[in-house]
Amino acid sequence: MRLGDRLSESWPRWSEEVRLGPGHLIDPGVLLGYRTGRTIDDYRLTIGPGARVRSGTVIHGGTTIGADLETGHNVVIREQNTIGDGFSIWSNSVVDYGCAIGSAVKVHCNVYIAQFTVIEDDVFLAPGVAIANDLHPGCPFSQQCMRGPLIKKGAQIGMSATLLPFISVGERAVIGAGSVVTRDVPAYTVVCGNPARVLRDVREVRCIKEYIDRPYA
Numbered sequence: 001m002r003l004g005d006r007l008s009e010s011w012p013r014w015s016e017e018v019r020l021g022p023g024h025l026i027d028p029g030v031l032l033g034y035r036t037g038r039t040i041d042d043y044r045l046t047i048g049p050g051a052r053v054r055s056g057t058v059i060h061g062g063t064t065i066g067a068d069l070e071t072g073h074n075v076v077i078r079e080q081n082t083i084g085d086g087f088s089i090w091s092n093s094v095v096d097y098g099c100a101i102g103s104a105v106k107v108h109c110n111v112y113i114a115q116f117t118v119i120e121d122d123v124f125l126a127p128g129v130a131i132a133n134d135l136h137p138g139c140p141f142s143q144q145c146m147r148g149p150l151i152k153k154g155a156q157i158g159m160s161a162t163l164l165p166f167i168s169v170g171e172r173a174v175i176g177a178g179s180v181v182t183r184d185v186p187a188y189t190v191v192c193g194n195p196a197r198v199l200r201d202v203r204e205v206r207c208i209k210e211y212i213d214r215p216y217a
Helices: none
Strands: 018-020 030-034 045-047 058-060 189-192 197-201
Touching: 018 030, 030 045, 045 058
Parallel strands: 018 045, 030 058
Antiparallel strands: 189 197
16 A cells, blocks of 8 residues: 555545554655565554654554554564554664564664564663674574564663663663673663673662753652
């Protein structure tokens, strides 16, 4: 279903393979329900009410997205993803297939989310975050053991951080900019570096600008 004009409430919200909730605004140059070359059980795309989808975005069939989706330009969301309400994803970011993403997740520009990643509610991914899912690229069995990280509720991932496969980022953890996360991150901790190491409890962090005493308390 290629949409050459902005959709209004007069546009049919239900079609054979693309289902759009009411109150949507879709720019010209958006492609919804793109058919993947992979064989999957269900090619339908379902997007809840209030979607705002900007030009250049491609969302594959076989994915379900909740209410109030908002995309920047040139976003790709592939097939077999389940995404909650209030998902924001900005320009040039990619969600690969087979991911589970919660509600109120915010993904900034130039982010790559690898296949089989799990992201819980209220997570933030800063610009340039890269998520990996392949322990041994080129191994004959790499496809069988692919898995992205688990990012738990409220975690904040800093700019250009890299998350390696199979790790778990704990609830409300903060990953410093440019970090390479190679092992599990405990809940409520700040980590940074390559490889990332624990610095302190996130609740001990103080605001250097003194707008607030403890921003993560």
